[in-house]
Amino acid sequence: GAGVSQSPSNKVTEKGKDVELRCDPISGHTALYWYRQRLGQGLEFLIYFQGNSAPDKSGLPSDRFSAERTGESVSTLTIQRTQQEDSAVYLCASSQPGLAGYEQYFGPGTRLTVT
Amino acid sequence: GDSVTQMEGPVTLSEEAFLTINCTYTATGYPSLFWYVQYPGEGLQLLLKATKADDKGSNKGFEATYRKETTSFHLEKGSVQVSDSAVYFCALSDPYNTDKLIFGTGTRLQVFP
Numbered sequence: 001g002a003g004v005s006q007s008p009s010n011k012v013t014e015k016g017k018d019v020e021l022r023c024d025p026i027s028g029h030t031a032l033y034w035y036r037q038r039l040g041q042g043l044e045f046l047i048y049f050q051g052n053s054a055p056d057k058s059g060l061p062s063d064r065f066s067a068e069r070t071g072e073s074v075s076t077l078t079i080q081r082t083q084q085e086d087s088a089v090y091l092c093a094s095s096q097p098g099l100a101g102y103e104q105y106f107g108p109g110t111r112l113t114v115t
Numbered sequence: 116g117d118s119v120t121q122m123e124g125p126v127t128l129s130e131e132a133f134l135t136i137n138c139t140y141t142a143t144g145y146p147s148l149f150w151y152v153q154y155p156g157e158g159l160q161l162l163l164k165a166t167k168a169d170d171k172g173s174n175k176g177f178e179a180t181y182r183k184e185t186t187s188f189h190l191e192k193g194s195v196q197v198s199d200s201a202v203y204f205c206a207l208s209d210p211y212n213t214d215k216l217i218f219g220t221g222t223r224l225q226v227f228p
Binding site: 035040093097103104105106 | 159
């Protein structure tokens with residue numbers, strides 16, 4: 001079946017503008033994660049959704065970042081008043097919890113460049 | 116908090132050489148351990164995993180053993196190929212803490228013919 005998809009694949013925006021990134025998880029996966037990968041660095045956890053539970057927002061770097069997910073479907077990550085340090089690849093992953101060590105399936109990412 | 120430390124790259128090898136990429140972790144719980152790989156121009160893929168101490172994960176000739184006594188999960192391959200050139204990420208997840216993945220900084224492997 002289809003994997004995790006993300007859109008857009010690339011986004012160039014001016015400093016101060018808002019951007020919205022989209023993630024379509026694998027059908028049936030109840031868990032959804034957002035990560036950020038800055039150039040030359042590892043991935044940083046941003047936010048986690050699991051079903052109808054309150055999301056784990058502990059990784060969001062500032063109040064300019066927010067994310068939504070409706071049920072077990074699409075999620076959007078919104079960055080308000082973008083700054084140059086927000087430039088990174090934003091990755092979405094989905095999984096089906098229930099077993100220890102289950103696999104997260106990653107999308108191709110959205111490369112965000114803030115000029 | 117939980118963390119992962121892996122050796123810095125790039126690691127440059129000739130084809131058929133032996134590969135080791137070191138990874139150690141710090142965790143308060145009982146994490147699962149993973150190696151992810153990112154080939155040029157592609158997304159992140161799970162390479163192998165281990166969910167408890169002494170488990171060995173293996174895939175595509177790569178192996179890693181979950182060593183609780185040394186808090187390590189080193190990646191090894193006996194004979195690398197040019198097609199193994201990629202960035203390798205060690206990661207852990209705590210099944211009692213949302214299962215979010217905590218990644219190392221990645222190690223770039225370059226294999227030359």
